[in-house]
Amino acid sequence: MMCYGHRSQIPDATQNPLIPSRMTQSLSDQKRPVLRSIEGLVQAGLLPPDASANMEALAKQYALAITPDLVDLMDADNPEDPIRKQFVPDLRELTVTADEIDDPIGDEAHEKTTGLIHRYDNKALLKLVGTCPVYCRFCFRREMVGPVKGDTLTAHEIEAALAYIEATPDLREIIITGGDPLILSMERLNKIASRLGQITHLEKIRWHSRFPVASPHSVTDAMAQALAASGKRTRLALHINHPREFSPAVRIAIATLQKHQIEILSQTVLLAGVNADLDTLQELKTCFTATGMTPYYLHHPDLAKGTGHFRLSLHDGLALIRAWYQQNPDQPMPRYVLDLPGGFGKIDLLSDAVTGLDDQTFDITDRHGHVHRYQSVASPLKST
Numbered sequence: 094m095m096c097y098g099h100r101s102q103i104p105d106a107t108q109n110p111l112i113p114s115r116m117t118q119s120l121s122d123q124k125r126p127v128l129r130s131i132e133g134l135v136q137a138g139l140l141p142p143d144a145s146a147n148m149e150a151l152a153k154q155y156a157l158a159i160t161p162d163l164v165d166l167m168d169a170d171n172p173e174d175p176i177r178k179q180f181v182p183d184l185r186e187l188t189v190t191a192d193e194i195d196d197p198i199g200d201e202a203h204e205k206t207t208g209l210i211h212r213y214d215n216k217a218l219l220k221l222v223g224t225c226p227v228y229c230r231f232c233f234r235r236e237m238v239g240p241v242k243g244d245t246l247t248a249h250e251i252e253a254a255l256a257y258i259e260a261t262p263d264l265r266e267i268i269i270t271g272g273d274p275l276i277l278s279m280e281r282l283n284k285i286a287s288r289l290g291q292i293t294h295l296e297k298i299r300w301h302s303r304f305p306v307a308s309p310h311s312v313t314d315a316m317a318q319a320l321a322a323s324g325k326r327t328r329l330a331l332h333i334n335h336p337r338e339f340s341p342a343v344r345i346a347i348a349t350l351q352k353h354q355i356e357i358l359s360q361t362v363l364l365a366g367v368n369a370d371l372d373t374l375q376e377l378k379t380c381f382t383a384t385g386m387t388p389y390y391l392h393h394p395d396l397a398k399g400t401g402h403f404r405l406s407l408h409d410g411l412a413l414i415r416a417w418y419q420q421n422p423d424q425p426m427p428r429y430v431l432d433l434p435g436g437f438g439k440i441d442l443l444s445d446a447v448t449g450l451d452d453q454t455f456d457i458t459d460r461h462g463h464v465h466r467y468q469s470v471a472s473p474l475k476s477t
């Protein structure tokens with residue numbers, strides 16, 4: 094079982110009041126900066142010295158940031174390293190296929206006030222911030238996140254979103270996302286959670302974050318208290334894709350959140366070359382169990398621009414996940430889901446909603462009974 098990091102060390106404390114910046118330093122090495130440039134990646138040995146001008150152009154097009162904790166998990170000598178592949182730019186990102194789009198899950202179609210996405214009757218997304226501690230090369234919101242593209246909601250926009258939530262009694266759950274909301278100050282996290290806590294028809298708050306993986310030493314009791322400040326049922330969907338992301342520090346971060354009654358849900362993207370094989374998925378599931386996480390979502394990759402090299406075909410994804418389920422009968426498993434392009438919502442891919450017409454063509458029925466034709470080309474794993 095590989096439920097641990099590559100070179101990480103177990104920290105001797107889960108909180109340190111002396112940490113001067115949650116975003117740029119880790120407890121294990123407070124001197125090292127977040128890598129934000131091609132030059133920085135070359136110096137760290139994660140790209141060759143002759144990294145081309147195209148690589149610079151790519152770094153301008155899509156935000157780049159890799160925290161020291163993630164660098165620690167990477168094997169700089171192995172270009173196929175599954176952690177490295179998730180964060181180090183790859184020139185294949187410059188190849189955009191005809192079906193790839195700016196807004197693959199269709200947030201825009203359901204935006205009620207700036208940053209407030211109301212797609213389902215009883216839950217809504219609140220996109221508080223447009224930046225992240227790290228940038229994943231397969232990000233489904235890559236056209237909207239980053240220091241240049243991503244906006245943080247203004248106080249006025251937050252008030253407008255809260256007013257919409259208050260005026261919509263059908264809402265039971267608010268999902269706070271971004272970007273990554275946990276990069277905000279604890280004061281702001283506390284304030285937004287507390288305000289949501291005052292809205293009586295809400296029952297649950299769910300945070301979506303990669304922060305505990307990217308900067309685990311910064312997850313403290315104070316942060317957990319801020320996240321749980323609504324007093325309502327609080328869950329955190331942790332974006333985690335590979336068993337090696339469960340470093341000792343990450344496991345401590347998870348335990349810190351759980352200590353404050355925050356349920357940790359798994360949120361994983363199925364990625365060719367990273368985790369799309371039975372052994373890795375099984376190790377991932379073992380890590381979920383070992384850390385007390387609730388298996389929740391396994392996302393089929395979205396049609397984000399320049400991410401085709403991560404996207405296995407739906408045909409191959411279905412075969413893989415069916416085999417994984419068969420290996421784990423009667424076990425809690427994450428739901429294998431696809432966000433239908435165009436904003437038509439999540440589909441459980443192992444349900445009757447999906448009909449394969451041939452290896453590449455699927456008819457998928459959304460929750461309103463409308464049928465969508467979905468074309469899914471051969472997996473990159475097969476074509477190489």
Ligand code: SF4
Pocket residue numbers: 224225227228229231232233234235238271272273302303332
């Ligand atoms: S943490 Fe989430 S929003 Fe940020 S780059 Fe990764 S996938 Fe995108």
